[in-house]
Amino acid sequence: MHLPASILSMVAAFCVLTAVFYLLGYHAKRKQPRPTFSPDPRSGPGKSWLAKLDAINRDLRRYSLLAVFSPVSIFAVHLSQSYFSGAAESSARLVVSAGGGFSFCLFSAYKIMKLLNQRRTTRLGYEGELEVGRELEQLADEDYHVYHGFSAETFRIDHIVVGPKGVFAVETQTYAKPAPKDRLEDATVEYDGRMLYFPRGEDFKTIDAARQQASFLSDWLGNAISEPIAARAIVALPGWFVKRTSAEGLPVVNPKQFSSLFKHIKPRPLSDAMIRRIIHQVDEKYRSLVRTRDTG
Secondary structure: OOHHHHHHHHHHHHHHHHHHHHHHHHHHHHOOOOOOOOOOOOOOOOHHHHHHHHHHHHHHHHHHHHHHHHHHHHHHHHHHHHHOOOOOOOHHHHHHHHHHHHHHHHHHHHHHHHHHHHHHHHHHHHHHHHHHHHHHHHHHHHOOEEEEEEEOOOOEEEEEEEEOOEEEEEEEOOOOOOOOOOHHHHOEEEEOOOOEEEOOEEEOHHHHHHHHHHHHHHHHHHHHHOOOOOOEEEEEOOOOEEEEOOOOOOOEEOHHHHHHHHHHOOOOOOOHHHHHHHHHHHHHHHHHHHHHHHHO
């Protein structure tokens, strides 16, 4: 007689609790303090990764609270029915209460484990992009201008380099290395001009994405300055040794090789005036992002 009421009460308690957690998360996100100044969106790599980490951490807090308070709420409903509603204790009620609490804990644990995996991957991506950014910034001594996190139409170019030898779109790809048996072998990726061959799999998407980003940058800059610009793609693999098996294809390097790469790469010379026009357009793009964010 009391079984349907028990189920409905627990479901209602869970729904209310979930709604409260989501409302608190939404409120915290909306009320997050904003600086009184306009931060420079060019001030460092990895900002998009940090935003992802913040979102993951918010979800982790939410599901951690859910894991704790869901069984407590179900137990409170069970006791309330027993002592205030006069519901007779029965094995069916105990099974429903215990099963409900266990199910919600299991669901929360599944979401937490998934989020922890996402956080590890995101953290790895953030640290990889930081390393690439630090290495690229050293090119400033060689008259190169470096930009990070350039927003395109439906994607983001990790880094843009503009200098005497041309324009470059740098794609960062960070992969976790397998457990080290032979450290050098396990940290080596082969590149045949079309595809990357890692110890645990193959990757052709990174090469294609890098080419598409360079193509977009060429078109965008060409339209902006009304002159043809041929941007080139570079793939950076932090922490990996790159073994080329073909002279074909775009440059794929460990970021510590940037200085040597830009020293020996075939130049597509740009005049000082052209470099100024290009960096003006890129700077204006970043300024437009600040204006859009401040008025949003």
